[in-house]
Amino acid sequence: MTKSNYSRLLLAAGICATLVQFPDAALAHTDGDHVSGFFSGLSHPVSGWDHILAMIAVGLWGALLGPPALWILPIAFPIAMAAGGMLGLLGIPLPSVEIGIAVSSVVLGLLILWDRHLSLAIAIPLVMVFALFHGHAHGTELSPGADAVLYSLGFVIATGLLHALGIGIGGIDRLPKGRVVVRALGGGVLLGGVYFLLGAFA
Secondary structure (H helix, E strand, O other): OOHHHHHHHHHHHHHHHHHOOOHHHHOOOOOHHHHHHHHHHHHHHHOOHHHHHHHHHHHHHHHHHOOOHHHHHHHHHHHHHHHHHHHHHOOOOOOOHHHHHHHHHHHHHHHHHOOOOOOHHHHHHHHHHHHHHHHHHHHHOOOOOOOHHHHHHHHHHHHHHHHHHHHHHHHHHHOOOHHHHHHHHHHHHHHHHHHHHHHHHO
16 A cells, blocks of 8 residues: 555544444434434444554454455454444443453553564464453443444444554554554553553542
8 A cells, every 4th residue: 555545544534433422412312212323333432442443453463464364354343343332232241341441551561562473373362362351341321212233333433443543554564664653652652551540440
């Protein structure tokens, strides 16, 4: 992918990620229940930095790994996240969800910081395990009376947008000194994960 294509992808993902934070204006004239279900899910992943950091980090790490991980990881994560969301919707418990979410940022941050290129056989199961925790958290926080299917669709779409944003950011790795910037961003994700991890034990 060329630098110009990465710039367009980054811009588009940034615009989309911004728009999902304004659900009432976006569908002011549609059915209320559908707005509540879909846009509750769409806005949930961007309502907390623990989710935002991990989901952007998946796309960023995928960009560093390159094809086919570049596309497979952002597909595998939402699939597993939807499964985790279903567990949450059904009330099936998953142990230490908040810790699992925090650990996802810690591990992904380390992988980006250290520029670790794991095989797909390890990378895919790793991000899918993390996705289960994120999805479970989304599923258990479904608003009363909201449509579960539309809610799930919303948070899967939002997750895809955050992955796309991470992929776009990863494009700077090809610029002069871009790798230094990307590794610094990995350090930021790591620090955020440590903060969330301490909060989970508090």
